[in-house]
Amino acid sequence: MPYVITRLCTNDGACVEVCPVACIHTRPGAPQFYIDPDVCIDCEQCEIVCPVDAIFKDVDVPAEHAEAIDINASFFRQNKAVVGPVAFETAWQMVQRAHAYAASVGIAVTAAVVDEAGVPIAVGRMDGAAPRTAELAVSKAYTAAAFHLATADLAAQARQPWLRSLVVAHRGRLLPAAGGLVIFDGITIIGAVGVAGGSATDHDVLCCQAAFSVLETGGH
């Protein structure tokens, strides 16, 4: 249930500063800011800071502002291209590229590629990688897809009450720890990659970055 900005907005931008997933946007000349309903994670931070009480949860929007739900969604519909998720062949190459990097530095990891909804497309556990890394890698990828953010950017906020309550709401599938990166096609998210098993946190991030080399070399 996303939040919605109504026409009460005075365009001061205060909500943009606090949104952890950067889903509040506008364009020059527009009368207000808008929230992307596909990205909003219901964290309430924008509602708390809005000086004019212009923001509501969609189920709580007053009747006189009901049109705001469609106005917010339409703003993003007009600006997004329709693209599919990462193709399996690309996803599998990304997993293999992450494995190759891991092997080169002497570690064994699981790498996972998920679609934009966090559903796995390809998962590979290297020989020697701990069994639990399979679940951790998928969780990191799921988290990056859900937040539209590198999971390392969430790690510092892991103790924040809003994030902890979201972890519970997502039944423990959210893992705000480094090692998950978002895959974009232009400005549209088409998936995410997650890696677990490195002996240092940096290893997981570097494996993710190695996976992205597939996209740079035309695998996507």
Ligand code: SF4
């Ligand atoms: S509820 Fe949270 S995620 Fe949604 S728009 Fe507001 S600050 Fe962003």
Ligand code: SF4
């Ligand atoms: S904080 Fe409120 S008034 Fe300011 S831009 Fe966001 S919705 Fe508009």
